[in-house]
Amino acid sequence: MTDHKPKIDAGWNFDNSYAELPDLMYTRQEPVPVRSPRIIAFNRPLAESLGLNVEALQTDEGAAVFAGNKIPPGADPLAQAYAGHQFGHFTMLGDGRAVLLGEQITPKGKRMDVQLKGSGRTPYSRGGDGRAAIGPMLREYIISEAMHALGIPTTRSLAVVTTGQPVTRERELQGAVLVRVASSHLRVGTFQYARGAGSTDNLRTLADYTLHRHYPEARPGEDGNRYLLLLQEVIKRQAALIAKWQLVGFIHGVMNTDNMTLSGETIDYGPCAFMDAFDPATVFSSIDSQGRYAYGNQPYIAAWNLTRLAEALLPLFHEDEEEAVKLAEDALAQFSGLFHNYWLAGMRAKLGLFQEEEQDEVLIRELLEIMQKQGADFTNTFRALTLNQPERTALVGTAEFDSWYAQWQERLGRQQETEKEAKELMRTSNPAVIPRNHRVEEALEAAEQGDFSVMERLLGVLAKPYAYSPEQEEYASVPEQSCAYRTYCGT
Ligand code: AMP
Ligand code: MG
Numbered sequence: 001m002t003d004h005k006p007k008i009d010a011g012w013n014f015d016n017s018y019a020e021l022p023d024l025m026y027t028r029q030e031p032v033p034v035r036s037p038r039i040i041a042f043n044r045p046l047a048e049s050l051g052l053n054v055e056a057l058q059t060d061e062g063a064a065v066f067a068g069n070k071i072p073p074g075a076d077p078l079a080q081a082y083a084g085h086q087f088g089h090f091t092m093l094g095d096g097r098a099v100l101l102g103e104q105i106t107p108k109g110k111r112m113d114v115q116l117k118g119s120g121r122t123p124y125s126r127g128g129d130g131r132a133a134i135g136p137m138l139r140e141y142i143i144s145e146a147m148h149a150l151g152i153p154t155t156r157s158l159a160v161v162t163t164g165q166p167v168t169r170e171r172e173l174q175g176a177v178l179v180r181v182a183s184s185h186l187r188v189g190t191f192q193y194a195r196g197a198g199s200t201d202n203l204r205t206l207a208d209y210t211l212h213r214h215y216p217e218a219r220p221g222e223d224g225n226r227y228l229l230l231l232q233e234v235i236k237r238q239a240a241l242i243a244k245w246q247l248v249g250f251i252h253g254v255m256n257t258d259n260m261t262l263s264g265e266t267i268d269y270g271p272c273a274f275m276d277a278f279d280p281a282t283v284f285s286s287i288d289s290q291g292r293y294a295y296g297n298q299p300y301i302a303a304w305n306l307t308r309l310a311e312a313l314l315p316l317f318h319e320d321e322e323e324a325v326k327l328a329e330d331a332l333a334q335f336s337g338l339f340h341n342y343w344l345a346g347m348r349a350k351l352g353l354f355q356e357e358e359q360d361e362v363l364i365r366e367l368l369e370i371m372q373k374q375g376a377d378f379t380n381t382f383r384a385l386t387l388n389q390p391e392r393t394a395l396v397g398t399a400e401f402d403s404w405y406a407q408w409q410e411r412l413g414r415q416q417e418t419e420k421e422a423k424e425l426m427r428t429s430n431p432a433v434i435p436r437n438h439r440v441e442e443a444l445e446a447a448e449q450g451d452f453s454v455m456e457r458l459l460g461v462l463a464k465p466y467a468y469s470p471e472q473e474e475y476a477s478v479p480e481q482s483c484a485y486r487t488y489c490g491t
Contacts, residue, residue, distance in 0.1 A: 010061075010065070012074055013104055014114075016103055018100065022205060027094075037163060041157070077100065096130060097131060099122065115180045118177040132177065134173060134444075138447055146434065156180070160178050161176060184210075186261060188306070195312040228317050228331060231310055235332070240342050250274055251275060251295045253288065255298065270285070275295055277378070278377070280294065349425055350430050351363070354415055
């Protein structure tokens with residue numbers, strides 16, 4: 001039985017605006033209770049920033065809420081409807097194994113979705129069991145928190161609980177629920193769904209809602225076209241986001257349109273990973289046999305997904321379809337330039353460059369080419385340059401790199417800023433640690449055996465990626481066989 005009155009005031013402060021959208025956008029759905037919830041990961045700083053009572057939540061009561069066995073006061077659980085292009089094919093989807101508990105209003109007045117992922121079947125489950133396994137949920141917890149610490153907009157992870165019930169995948173695994181926190185779960189696919197399933201009024205309501213929630217400050221141009229403004233703002237945020245991914249070597253792995261947010265946060269950590277050896281063709285998802293979502297393709301896929309968003313919004317841009325298409329095309333044409341500028345600014349910072357010089361991009365591309373040719377580790381190359389230890393790159397001694405290095409030194413010498421200032425910029429732009437695949441796997445294996453200490457140490461190190469502390473040294477090593485790594489979509 002679901003008890004609607006938890007005993008301790010945990011600080012829940014829900015206000016559920018999504019539930020006021022047209023009915024077709026969701027289905028009210030309670031999480032399906034589980035046998036024996038147990039908290040195995042809990043994010044104290046995040047809980048505090050949400051205004052939640054940390055002590056009250058680290059209890060059986062808290063575990064029951066996180067597992068979906070108890071509904072916290074003020075929550076209004078629902079499963080969201082959405083559609084999406086998955087690997088290029090359009091499908092009706094929706095929260096098949098998640099429920100939105102509600103929107104927590106933080107002490108600073110921010111509105112944050114609190115979602116349970118792995119919380120049981122919903123009307124959108126299709127053939128799925130509505131559940132999730134411990135490994136993928138902890139994986140999302142670790143990587144999303146690492147992304148946050150890297151300064152990359154992302155959904156976050158408040159907790160993981162095990163359910164005490166097995167889930168059947170390739171083998172039997174422990175079931176788990178992830179408590180995900182996001183500035184919203186509005187996706188490109190949410191708009192595709194509204195366009196397909198609803199009226200133009202429904203679509204307009206959703207667009208107004210999104211503008212109000214994520215872009216309250218944005219003002220339309222002279223034409224006063226606020227829906228075009230929505231597209232333009234999402235384009236800007238996604239261009240900034242994808243540039244940040246590229247700059248740390250993050251590969252999302254499943255950039256389907258249902259996995260791209262309107263807020264500009266990274267969402268849905270399935271078969272994602274950080275690249276070791278620099279190679280734009282790197283793919284991590286075993287089901288992505290075409291390389292659609294390879295590292296080097298991410299900006300193009302983002303533009304493709306944004307084109308799907310524009311298509312969904314077309315009727316709001318202009319009553320004349322031809323005019324509407326033209327407006328959309330003009331907005332979409334901005335993406336590549338925006339992305340390139342963000343990326344170039346980020347790469348300059350990675351090399352300690354403050355001002356812009358015409359030839360900077362050539363210098364940057366030359367380095368990347370040498371890295372690719374030599375199979376140099378992406379993170380560790382920039383880390384070694386930051387530490388002033390080029391000998392640690394394994395590139396040193398090759399004529400190409402030595403000549404590049406001399407050019408770079410010359411370029412640094414031409415700027416007014418001191419060497420110390422340049423190094424400081426590099427330190428804050430080049431992470432000393434990233435969640436290396438072998439480290440994440442090692443933590444997950446131990447956790448599956450009931451030992452959470454490996455994961456906790458890893459989380460501690462990943463929480464300060466720019467610290468360059470001695471304890472991070474061992475987390476920088478790259479395994480020999482890293483190129484064979486594949487994550488599987490059996491999430
Ligand atoms: P994802 O690959 O996690 O982005 O999910 C794609 C779609 O499949 C979403 O609609 C999910 O809700 C749904 N889905 C994924 N796993 C399950 C599951 N075990 N049971 C039901 N639906 C699922
Ligand atoms: Mg998804």
